[in-house]
Amino acid sequence: MNVAVFDIGGTFVKHALINQDGEIIEKGKLPTPKVEAQTNLLAEIQQMVSQYQLRGTIAAIGISSCGIIKNGQVLLSANIPGYTGFTIEKQLSERLSLPVYVENDVRCAGLGEMWKGSAVGKENFVLLTLGTGIGGAVVIDGKLIKGNNGFAGELGHMIIEQEGRLCGCGAAGCYEQYASTSALLRDYQKESLDGKAISGEEYMLRLSQNDPIAITCYQRFIDYIVSGLVTIAHFINPESIIIGGGIIENGDRLINDIRKTFENKVMTIYQSTTSIEAAVLKNDASIMGAAFLAFKSENMIE
Template sequence: MDYIICFDIGGTFIKYGLINQKGQMMFKDKALTPKHDIQTLLPELIIEKVKLLQNDFAITGIGISSCGLVNHEKGEILFSNNLPGYSGMKLAETLFKSIELPVVVENDVKSACLGEMWKGAIQGKQNVVFLTLGTGIGSSIIIDGNIVNGSHQLAGELGHTVIVANGRTCGCGRRGCYERYAATSAFVNDYIEEKKKQGVILENVSGEQILQLVNEKDPVASMVYKRFISYISIGLVNIVHLLNPEAIIIGGGIAEQTEQFIQDINIVIKKEMMPIYHNQKDLVFPSTLGNDAGLYGACYLTLKKFSHLQV
């Protein structure tokens, strides 16, 4: 059987795995992401892993899910603020010259979205929006089974749509962006600020820890949580009215922490959506593939591009 070796390149780790044409993960591991001279060390690392696995498996392609803005048609990294020196790298071309296997490169959030569509939470659906809540909001849009890339591969930045006029300053240069209110980091910062008003200074707290306080009926955590759900829902209702998706999938640690989080979002958006959009019980679902979603998506794209997979 033929196999695709897939890599998910992040700022700290590079996860990699071997997946067959049926979408079965046969092997996975991870390595540290190079912190310097990345245009030399990253290809070397990938080639090393490929050659090692070629000793035992018939590898027919390389699928790469990567942080940063990606031109998937050329396999180039347009921009990355996580990895110094990574911007502008011709990743697919560099790897092909060394190892002569077809290479597909795509943005990590887009890859994760396709992974969930192929083998995860959104199997069988063709019109989907996928968001990851973390330091910011990563997002991807699928229409008729295909990623929406836009004219310059930049489509789908839902985190930088404005939900509060003249609101909080965002790293993108605008004010009031969705991710400044609905990312996990915003949730944490809001809680820290509310505790500061009470004279309590917090330095280290996670979204998951705040959710635990919500479960324990802590009044400050509960207030901040209710506001957080409201902000998330504002953006999601805008998405529903704009794109009319079959499903919205939310990934990230906080979304996978508790079923109640997703249930609370569904309750609020049902109150805010126009009634004609109420055509199913729930619209929002948690990611089910977790950290493996990007690997599955990279495999899916590689199989699809080189006609090993009928979709």
């Protein structure tokens, strides 16, 4: 039996057909609608589900979505105009006459890593994704921690610098203002001689070429990342903290340096109880997690 899954982001809607063994039978992506998002997303997803049904029976639909998600509804999204307020689970299930399960994209990535990635066999772990901001998912005893109103896991908004940089959330000194990939690139741009913006790939190239400014920014970046990891380890004591995001995929240097610095800064007793791992599912993490959510909710997998 298969499920159809969709990962709704600000630029693309990734889609896939996945079986109970976690094998991706087919996948692709479509541009995210820029106007009348709710209506057009419903149409896009319905059309793709119809195509996947030609391959066989679809047991359920799994949705990974940007934004704050609660009870199948998009409570807030800054990335897609007109997306906030979308009762996506209800409307899709009515249209498709299929069970639909919706969760935040980073939480889905955490579930994906638990099912088929770096967290296989682990019941207590934290996933951090480094990108424009920092996303977080916390899994305790094999279950996502959602909190009182479903807002738990916003680790990018831990305050690490009093009276620090202003964050888009309205606070100052948030973790993601110092330890996200975009923060690293902003720091480099500010300190570089030409003041030009560069990509993460270009930055890592300059780092490998021993650009002194890149090295200075990198060392500070590592320290900021680890300050958050130490707080997480001391507070939650997970088996693993798994780090994802495009910058992690540029070889082993970053994850190895994070590990070394973490071991130097964390309390000694935690060195052997919390490991630092790189996420392995990369761009498929969220769709795998959406599939896991659907299969698990339908009692089709353990």
